Amino acid sequence: MKKWILLLAFATGFAQKSDEEQLKAIYHQALTNSKSYTWLEYLSNSIGPRLSGSEGAQKAVEYTKAQMEALGVFDKVYLQEVMVPKWVRGEKEEAYFKDGNKKVSVPICALGGSVATSKKGISAEVVEVQSLKELEVLGVEKLKGKIVFFNRSMDHSQIEAFRAYSGAGDQRRAGAKEASKYGAIGVIVRSLNFRLDDLPHAGNTSYGDLPVEQRIPACAISTNGAELLSKKLKANPKLMFYFKQSCFQEEDVLSYNVVGEIKGSETPENIMVVGGHLDSWDLADGSHDDGAGCVQSMDVAYIFKNLGYKPKNTLRVVLFMNEENGGRGGDKYEELSLKNKENHIFAMESDSGGFTPRGFSFEADDASFEKIVQWKSLFEPYLIHYFTRGYSGADIQDLTSKRIVKAGLRPDSQRYFDHHHASNDTFEAINKRELELGAATMTSLIYLIDKYGI
């Protein structure tokens, strides 16, 4: 009898390891024999920025597809066609205000989706506000012909940086749309950055269904620039601000989600997705947002391969296109999933930076969440402690199935907005071990989901 058990254990290999041993093996692989850092270096330094519709985005599709194929672990690697918006920044923006006779330049960048100014730029008095609500109070009388300056800082007292980001984000997303209703001719938004520095941070603005002729140009100003402008406005409320940007929207173009699939060995009809988004903003190579999430997702498959682990359920690594300014890749994945009547049991996105992982936030029913929380102690040796309910990720948020658990990796958030959407979201800001620990943490959860179901 004993011999028989031993033989069985030997034959089934990986499956006989305890969960403790399995997680240990996963973290060991990630820290000593993973590819995420090398992949990210290529994506960041050899390909560079990957805004939807750009040459970089196309190269990234080709590169990651080829890399996934080369791993030899996927049953198939394929592209999902998706039409994406193509927004182009054009020439470097220019902005200054007049301090007496002196022109004082400030660093700005056009917000994604913004229209251009006229070729000569625009110049007007500035009205500083702290919120969208203030616009109502000021009304057309005070705002017509003016440039509105949204200057509400991220709330420094928040512990989780993403909460502070959410709390200030309406200015960027809806500032231009709202200000134009009161006759403003342009919008300046304080960069969503805790730090005081000289980098403008991009990100999308939306005009909603505002007619094209009512759309006004919107830019982000660096936090130091915002502080300076605010100070000078107090001294001289009639101060004239000038800015010029030449961005434009082209026709939608064809792009792709990249998908690698390992067919489940027992219940292939049950699908687990892990992914990040392949597009980035154009000011930098988006190493944290979200090159990190893409290469970590690819590493999940590589780590399983090296451990000889065959998932029971189908595992898909999905690199979504166009999260930043349209979400079309996520929509397309969902559309095809519905059309093909697929059954997703799990989806995970890593899109919060490549910093030290702390845990996950989950969208799950009570029973599933309770089950998952019981695994928390398995993660303790890896300093993973954050298991909470909440938002998963932009590309998977609309994905539905009969029963599905969705999760977002939650790395340490304190440094994320120092780089987010700015020209310093580069490979130098990545720490290899932090990136790898994220990949290990993701792999471990997927292993447990695969083994125990939801």
Add this chain to the structure above:
Amino acid sequence: MKKWILLLAFATGFAQKSDEEQLKAIYHQALTNSKSYTWLEYLSNSIGPRLSGSEGAQKAVEYTKAQMEALGVFDKVYLQEVMVPKWVRGEKEEAYFKDGNKKVSVPICALGGSVATSKKGISAEVVEVQSLKELEVLGVEKLKGKIVFFNRSMDHSQIEAFRAYSGAGDQRRAGAKEASKYGAIGVIVRSLNFRLDDLPHAGNTSYGDLPVEQRIPACAISTNGAELLSKKLKANPKLMFYFKQSCFQEEDVLSYNVVGEIKGSETPENIMVVGGHLDSWDLADGSHDDGAGCVQSMDVAYIFKNLGYKPKNTLRVVLFMNEENGGRGGDKYEELSLKNKENHIFAMESDSGGFTPRGFSFEADDASFEKIVQWKSLFEPYLIHYFTRGYSGADIQDLTSKRIVKAGLRPDSQRYFDHHHASNDTFEAINKRELELGAATMTSLIYLIDKYGI
């Protein structure tokens, strides 16, 4: 009755807040109204490196004393005299090996405490080893007249970086002493750094009681340099290595611990210490090691002041001198404490970098540790989760009292050794919020210790 309670609550102010409210107020203060970042900027950018006995160290003593006095919260701010070793690096080191006819330079730095080479430098064949043990096996026959190259990497599979550091540190600390016993004429040690880069990392080496004439020069080589040298040695075991360094030890000089003391309002005879070390290595300004710990400790007092909190027990902020190459400040503090028959109930050191805090490690008896662990849930909103038993800190490790709990702040450790003792341990590597969260976490624990005792 109700009125009376209200009046009492009003009169006693802070003390009536629940612990939850109190910690919230502490974190709020730290993130919105603290001084640690500004102090550290001055220490780092205006004063700079602070090796014991240097001008920088003296300026740091004067600056922090003046800043503590200016806070107006301490009953007294004073200096504790302590004689410290003074080691001087001298001229920039030089090192190369011969690859055929080509001189290939590699980045090195003398290890702290090392003797110089001769003025012309030394040149010899290299024997690469992975451990001190290997020296025994090789013996005098293989090592006499050679340069020993200790090239064991930090163990990448460790989750906590400090464990990997401990696991590789014997090469630096004792490599020169041990190799000299076998007739080696010099030592090269792989820098204690996970990353592959071009920075040599300093740190102390000790000759123990080895007679002066037997001491051999020891240097650290960058990790890239170590990889290259190792590769070239495989191709050519007879390769000649040259290095030159002109470091020297001067006579001990007078320096100081800086102490700020708030006398306890109820049991002043019970003392709580919080501190870091004011000295740094000489290659950079030591923003993480340990400027961060010093300014965080000072912020504990500033946060208490702003919250109107008067500790029941005496609180001492102690900035220790000479942790890096002698530990004389810690020894002196302990000596005076014994002499004055002081009763310490608590000591905390922050000397693991200014990164996002994760918790503490404690030296405590069972009863005290169990009590402290019960406070863990109070820290959860601040993502503090690490309460474990273990090492506290170098400057407080020998401090004894009738009954004392000792704690070390444990920040995220993944990036620490990218900077530790190297020329990039600078202010740019500090994130303001991470630093402040550390100060808040320290203040919170001290508040609870003060309130509930041990």
